[in-house]
Amino acid sequence: MRTFEICSGDTPCCSVSDNFGPIDAISPGNFVFYDLMQNQIGSCAPANIAVAMSCPVVDKYPERRELIIHGGAIHFSKESMTENGITHYGTVAHKVDKHWEPLGNDSHLIKLSQEHGIIRCSNHVFKNYNIGDTITLLPVHSCLTANLMKQYRLTDRNGTVKMMK
Structure with a gap:
């Protein structure tokens, strides 16, 4: 049997x-991680999203309020979602206490090539980032992002950082 x-x-x-x-x-x-898709369908709050991708800003275009990052399809995959008429691959976020919080509804990763992405930003976000700075994004689908990275930077409840492979 x-x-x-x-x-x-x-x-x-x-x-x-x-x-x-x-x-x-x-x-x-x-x-384990949650993501923006799970947030969109209501199975988690943004504060429950545990994975975020930090990427360096490599160029700025003030006339379009766009930042170019070294973070593309290799880092985020090509999984997208549409919110408020904007199709995107991730949302700009910052750390608040011990969780990630999106920086409004108007700063998203809107285009991807293999290794680079374009973030269209609010005026506030655009002014706060310069070439060489690191910007953090919450991915649309964390499974794909987590799979594409070779290591993780974990923090425990006390803020102690560990590297995991």
């Missing part, structure tokens, strides 16, 4: 379940 494993779950279901009954395995995808 053959026994089959019972596997269930995606991130939204696993986020709200506290009893998995006879299930042998769960497959929640980006459950």
Whole structure:
């Protein structure tokens, strides 16, 4: 007699379940990190998003309020989402206490090439970043971003930083 494993779950279901009954395995995808897609469908708040990508600003275009970053499809994948009529690959964020918070609804990673991206910014965000600065973005889909990176910088509750591979 053959026994089959019972596997269930995606991130939204696993986020709200506290009893998995006879299930042998769960497959929640980006459950550990969450991301902007999960936020958009309501399974998490922005403060629950645990993965963010920091990229250097390599150029600025004031006439378009755009920053060019060294962060492209290699870093974010080509997974996009549309919010308020804007299709994007990530949102500019900053750290507040021990979580990430988007810097408004008007500063997004709007275009990608293989290694570079274009962030269209609010005036406030544009003025606060210069060439050589590092800017942080929350990815649309953290599974793909986490898979593309070779190591993580983790912080514990006390702010201690660890590097993980």
